Amino acid sequence: MHKLLTASLMFVCCATAWxxxxxxxxxxTGKAQLASKPAALDAVVQEGDDIVTGNDGYVYIKTVDNGFFILRPNSSAKVTAYHIDSANPANTRVKLELTNGVARAISGQGVKAARQNFRFNTPVAAIGVRGTDFIVFTDQHTSRVSVVSGGVVMAGFGGSCTAEGVGPCEGGASRELFAGQAGLLQIQRGQPVPQLLNNPALSPDQNEKPRSDEPVGKVAAVPLQGAQVNLDPQRELAVGNVRTTTNNPPGDGGADDGGNIVTTPPVIEVKPEPVVPLPPKPQEIFWGRWSTVAGDVNRPASFAGKEMDSETFVGEYMMGRVKGAPLVMPKEGTAAFTLANSEAFIVRNGRESVASVNSGSLGVNFENRTFTTALVVADAASNFAVNGRGTIDMKGLMVNDAASASTIRGYLSGAQAEEAAYIFRNTPRSGITVIGGTTWKK
Structure with missing residues (x-):
């Protein structure tokens, strides 16, 4: 028994240290619990802690990277992960969960430096950030988000978007909202894509209203060079009318007539971030049909002036990835890509006609480094299915397997493998060949 007790105590100590x-x-203020204990001023919030508020409870948490996580009354949340690596933002992992009620999240510097590694989950949706300061309402069936500054991307769970994932779910089933846009995003369980609604009555602020001291965006009339945002509690201000739930006998020092300690909430000012459109990401993968460029008949016109570090061929199509293009292959999870650009031809007994790719899908499993894809290629006379599957090596090269119906060669590219492209060739029946190229985005 002594050994068991010792082992148990060691486990608890180690779990706490981790x-x-x-x-x-x-x-x-009001009824609030942190990690199953009454929430108290200056209490440390750790990864894995649950926060629950009663019908009069508010909790403001200042994060280690100078952000804020605010919980309003009748709400339940969890800090699933909060690891900030300032030296290497790629290692940052931040994950918050709101299971019920209303919460507000204001991104700290660590989150802003690694937005691709931030996730805010509700029971039905995943929310990623572009900045940001946003407010969320949720119950078990419906989630709504409004944006104070910056922007968010929202997607319902399903397909490659899972609650276990890290970072935003992006693609055809997601939707963005920025502070400059009117309205809010809403998604209900089972809906494929969030809806943009312009109905103030549905704002999260109407479900659980903010206190008057909650952070507000304030912009100085004249910008001050080097001005700092004040995010610390101001404890030397005059006593206000905010009451905590700690009771003292009437007449004690520091108590009002109702027997409650009177304290002053922190004064918090948050400067709204300007919405600056991101510059278009430089293209990193190029493909095309052979043509004469500077005397080299084996390079497509689209390759002119570009130095490639890798090239591959399918029939008369050629594909290359520019030298120095970044590629970080995720080690887990799956991703669904959306068709961004395509070109196709159908050759019948030597006669070629221009075709179009009417629909397409590309799925990647990063854990076992495989892909599956399907296209419908059509011209005025007929349409043909182009299906394939294959493997992806650690350099991002995509190659169809032996059992695949089509010949496919392609590449992944990007800091999060967010871009893909491949060229293809298929012979659906004797005398007919379908050829072309495609570009895909997450």
Whole structure:
């Protein structure tokens, strides 16, 4: 028994040591619990901690990277992960969960430096950030998000978007919302894509209203060079009318007539971030049919002036990835890509006609480094299915397997393998060949 008790105590100690600090409580009022204990001012919030508020409870948490996580009344949330690596933002992992109620998230510097590694989950949706300061309402069937500054991307769970994932779910089933746009995003369980609604009555602020001291965006009339945003509690201000749930006998020092300690909430000002459109990402994968360029008949016109570090061929099509293009292959998860560009031809007994790719899908499993794809290629006379599957090596080269109906060669590219492209050739029946190229985005 003594050994068992010792082992148990060691396990608890180690589990506590492993949990990283996510932030601290800078304001609390009403009924609120943190990790199954009454929430208290200056309490440390760790990874894995649950936060629950009663019908009069508010909790403001300042995160370790100078962001904020705010919970309003009748809400339940969890800090699933909060690991900030300032030296290597690629290692940052931040994941928050709201299972019920209303919460507000204001991104800290660590999140802003690694937005691709931030995830805010509800029971029905995944929310990623582009900035950001946003407010979420959710119950078990419906989630809504409004944006104060910056922007968000929202997607319902399903397909490659899972609650276990890291970072935003992007693609055809997601939708973005920025502070400059009117309205809010809403998704209900089972809906394929979030809806953009312009109905103030559905705002998360109407479900659980903010306190008057909740952060507000304020812009100075004259921008101040080097001005700093004040995110710390101001404890030397005059006493206000905010009451905590700690009771003292009437007449004690620091208590009002109702027997409640009177404290002052933190003064928090958050400057809204300007919405600046991101510059278009440079294209990294090129493909085309052979043509004469500077005397080289084996390079497509699209390759002119570009130095390639890798090239592949299918029939008269050639594909290459520019030298120095980044590629980071995720080691887990799956992704669905959306067709962004295509070109196709159908050759019948030597006579060629221009065709179009009417629909397409590309799925990648990063854990076992495989892909599956399907296209419908059509011209005025007929249409043909082009299906294939294959493997992806650690350099991002996509090659069909022996059992695939089509010949496919392609590449993945990008800091999160967010771009893909391949060239293909298929012979659906004797005398007919379908050829072409495709580009895909997450």
């Amino acid at each position: 949990a990283a600090d996510a932030g601290r409580v800078v304001f609390v």
